Amino acid sequence: MVLFVAKDISEVTHAEWKQWKFLNSSQNCYRSPLLEPEFAKLIASNNDHVRVIFGQVGEKIVSVFCGSGRVAGMVRPLGAPFDDYSGPLIAEGYQISMNDMLRAGGWHSYRGEGCATPEGVLMDAKFESRGYSFVAQIEDGSAAEYLAERWKDNPKRMKNFRRLSRKLDKDFDTVELRYGVNNPSDIQQLFNWKSNxxxxxxxxxxxxxxxSSTVLQAVSSVKYNEENNFGGYLIELRVNGALVxxxxxLRSGENFHPWISAYDPDHSELGPGxxxxxxxxxxxxxxxxxxxxxxxxHDHYKKYFAKPSREVGKLVYFRPTILGTIQGVGFKSWNLFGTKNENSIASRMRRRFDHLAICETRLMPRLKGFFEAFLKRHNTQNS
Incomplete structure (x- = not known):
């Protein structure tokens, strides 16, 4: 029988940390910096609501879930909205109960878009949908051999990408790929481009x-380097010394998970991204x-550089408690307005409200963000 224990990150022992790291590396679906204890510790340094739930059989940890509790017992994946992957991490050969796990944390409901947990190991929960993430992963061989494989699959596209790259070398005196410097002003410039x-x-x-800005600033404050094997990592393309x-x-060892991809709009004709x-x-x-x-x-370019190699799922779960039931009824009531159709207006509105709730705590900025976004999207579609 799996027993669940809830802890603050500061209470995690060295032995528990070690077992968490083992689970993180035990299956390919869990090998992401976003699922490592270092990420949980980093987020917890700026968020008092982070808790980790260990599922144990005797002294052995067989599951790990780390989340950020919200109002009325709602919990979100760690680091949301930058939660491309979330748990629970579950050891091979075991199954767990979502109800028991959430109860240990004092939570009544859970919603996450990028659950990396395989199907069939959650006894009382089903995924609403499943999809894939794109990972450029070198199992054996070199980066050159990996790119050669991508050339075989997409010869016309890759030839065009190489042509753009060579044209850049021809048109400018210096073209440089810089990595690991993490100049704060360069990071801020990327943020400004992306914000615009x-x-x-x-x-x-x-x-x-x-x-969401708190998460970005937390990661920006910890630089990945030879001494620190986990932290923020910046890769830059520079033309004649200027960042374009x-x-x-986040980078952890051999794994890099970029969140912010941006380029100088004044150089968009170069294809810098x-x-x-x-x-x-x-x-x-x-x-x-x-x-x-x-x-x-749905970014079309990803399929040319990486295969859909890691399966993720949308997981929504409401416990059979009073609060869990109320939250479930409220969530499902959107179906009356047509949210079962992912492309419906109601479905897009729910996703927008949900995203704003994750990113922003203050009511007025939430409302302002919703109406501004609605007007801009409406004007864009009618222009």
């Missing part, structure tokens, strides 16, 4: 929103990387 992009497109600005594109995110990604994957050996995680989503 969000504003123009009508999407929620995760750079400026209160909760970059990827910023594509060139950056092409050259970054080309330089994975040089950077000591085996995994370059592009996560999920």
């Amino acid at each position: 992009q969000f504003s123009k497109s009508g999407l929620v600005d995760v750079i400026e929103a209160e909760k 594109a970059g990827h910023f995110g 594509i060139i950056l990604l092409y050259r970054a994957i080309e330089a994975m050996d040089e950077m000591g990387l085996k995994s370059y995680d592009l996560s999920g989503g």
Whole structure:
């Protein structure tokens, strides 16, 4: 029988930390910096609501779930909205109960989009949907051999990407791929470009929103280097010394998970984003990387550089408690307005409200963000 124990991150013992790390590396679906105890510790340093739930059989830890509790016992994945992967992590050969796990944390409901848990190991919960994330993963061989495989699958596209890259070398005196420097002003420049992009497109600005910006700042404050094997990592494309594109995110050892991908709009005609990604994957050996995680989503370019190699699921669970039932009824009531259709207006509204609730704690910025986004999206579609 699996017994669940809830703890603050500061209470995790060395032995528990070690077993957590083992679970993190035991299956490919869990090998992400976002599921490591170091990430939980980093987020907990700026969030008093983070708790970890260990599922134990005797002294052995067979499951780990770390989340951030919300009002009325609602819990979200750690680091949301930058939660491309979430738990629970479950050891092979075991099954757990979501109800028992959430009860140990004092939570009544859970909602997450990127659950990395395989199907069939949650006894009392089912995924609403399943999808894949795109990971450039070098199992054996070199980065050059990996790119050669991508060439075989997408010869026309890869030839075009190489042409853009060579044209950049021809048109400018110096073209440099820089990595690991983490200059704060360069990181801020990426954030500014991305924030402007969000504003123009009508999407929620995760750079400026209160909760999401706290996550970004926490990761920015811890630099990955030889002494610190976990932290923020920046890869830059520079032309004649000027920053034109970059990827910023979390790196742990050989694994890099960029969150913010942005480029200088004044140089968009150069294709800087594509060139950056092409050259970054080309330089994975040089950077000591085996995994370059592009996560999920509908960005068309991802399929040319990475295979849909990691399965994730949308998990929504409401405990059979008074609060859990009320929250479940409220969530499912959206179905009356047509949210079963992912492309319906009601479905898009629910996702927008949900995203704002994750990113922003204050009511007025939430309402302002919703109506501004609605108007901009409406104007964009009618222009």
